[in-house]
Amino acid sequence: MRKIFVFVERVDGEAHPVSWELLGKARELANNLEESEVWAIVLGKECENVCKEAISRGADKVLYVKNDQLVEYVNYKYKKVLVDIVRKYEPEIFLIGATLEGRELAGMVATELETGLTADCTGLDILPDKKLLAMTRPTFGGNLMATIMCPEHRPQMATVRPGVMRELPPDPNRKGEVIVEEYSIPEMEKFIEILEAVPLSVKSNLAYAPVVVAGGKGVGGPEGFEKLRELANLLGGEIGASRAAVKAGWISDEYQVGQTGKTIHPVLYIACGISGAIQHVVGIKESEIIVAINTDENAPIFDVADIGIVGDLHAVVPAITSKLKAMKGEVRK
Ligand SMILES: Cc1cc2nc3c(=O)[nH]c(=O)nc-3n(C[C@H](O)[C@H](O)[C@H](O)COP(=O)(O)OP(=O)(O)OC[C@H]3O[C@@H](n4cnc5c(N)ncnc54)[C@H](O)[C@@H]3O)c2cc1C
Known part of the structure; x- marks a missing residue:
């Protein structure tokens, strides 16, 4: 065997x-x-x-x-x-x-x-x-x-x-x-001794999130991620980021998606202001539905997107968020 x-x-x-x-x-x-x-x-x-x-x-x-x-x-x-x-x-x-x-x-x-x-x-x-x-x-x-x-x-x-x-x-x-x-650990030279175990403060559950709203260089700064976070929360998901956004210092690297970040397979992936470099796409290609929002209609992200929106994310994301809020409000009524 x-x-x-x-x-x-x-x-x-x-x-x-x-x-x-x-x-x-x-x-x-x-x-x-x-x-x-x-x-x-x-x-x-x-x-x-x-x-x-x-x-x-x-x-x-x-x-x-x-x-x-x-x-x-x-x-x-x-x-x-x-x-x-x-x-x-x-x-x-x-x-x-x-x-x-x-x-x-x-x-x-x-x-x-x-x-x-x-x-x-x-x-x-x-x-x-x-x-x-x-x-x-x-x-x-x-x-x-x-x-x-x-x-x-x-x-x-x-x-x-x-x-x-x-x-x-x-x-x-x-x-x-x-x-x-039955294994008895032999006497070994003590290289490491654990004095205290402190759990990592992991904020992101990106690898297993059903919905990911991710931002790239097009988000324009750390405050731009707040719009994305609001939409992600509304959809019961997480935020993600491209390496360019991480490198710019706008968001921590635990949110990075792609070859040197996390590989994800959510039901819904929304890429906001992300160009669609191969190193990014390799981490998202198992997503069930990819939505891309980008001002450049020739951005490579549209080659892998199921739904493409050519537009400014700063207008499109809040519009989706407010529509969803309104729909949720109607359902509650
Ligand atoms: C070895 C190696 C490993 C790498 N690993 C990773 C990785 O794990 N993950 C990763 O993401 N990258 C990785 N990269 C980097 C990758 O090659 C790209 O540089 C990076 O993904 C680009 O990020 P971006 O799309 O956010 O930025 P850009 O390429 O600068 O794209 C920004 C996009 O935003 C659009 N935009 C601008 N303003 C707006 C607006 N207001 N509204 C809507 N759209 C707008 C622009 O049209 C553009 O398409 C790696 C590179 C190397 C060499």
Whole structure:
């Protein structure tokens, strides 16, 4: 049996959504790889619910390394455990979420195992003849897509950003096995000691928002984003931004959409004053409906938009907002 490992990252006792997205993808890969199994890798303590959910999300087996020392993420300890586990179980493929934690961990594990790692993949597939993992990611500043293979080393490793792959709906009737791994962490030199854990003040839930109203250089300044925020709030969504707007200092980089920002797939994406550079479009092309508002009728954003409005966003956005408010008011009456 060929094994596909998926690292399950935990945040506050729950799995990070990217772990379920990767399990969904791993299931698809397993179907094309033949004679293969999807393994979820869980590290920590009191993770029984996470293990159960991993099975409902597509894992055939869950390898649960239960240990007091793995409750909190500490890079050199997690790396040691993952490297030892890979050496013991010899997976063909190892997928890790491209979160802050996952990016660091994947690089450390791949280096120690002397195998290849393709970071920030946007597509994963199995080559039908060679049964190799084809890992696709943007390259040359997003102007080309490169498909990378790792034919000579194992495991074939890839990271994928949150929101890029689709998770499977949980199936509580799925059957699987939880293997509790007896693993005692060897005495190691203490490189890092956690004194206190302070949660990040994450303001944006951009990667999973159903509606995103995004602004670019055409917004004209930080105050321009207030109009966008009002519309986003009305639609139950989030605001987003192009890199140009972020670089101008008008909005924080956690709102950036695109190749070096977030990949999103909302039901509705409204691009306001965004030209539609390839590096931006690569992050929005999975949106169900794209609306573009731009003064330049030749802006490339109109090539990917389902609905295009040629006009000044400072007039168009408030007009949409007031129309929506009026409609909501009418519904309430
Ligand atoms: C390696 C690399 C990675 C990158 N990663 C990203 C990324 O992740 N995300 C990203 O966005 N970019 C990224 N970029 C930058 C990208 O190439 C573009 O420079 C950027 O997306 C342009 O932002 P913009 O559309 O806001 O600005 P501009 O290209 O300056 O476009 C502004 C648009 O606003 C319109 N406009 C002006 N005034 C108004 C108005 N009043 N009403 C309506 N429309 C108006 C203009 O017609 C124009 O089309 C990357 C570039 C590189 C090289």
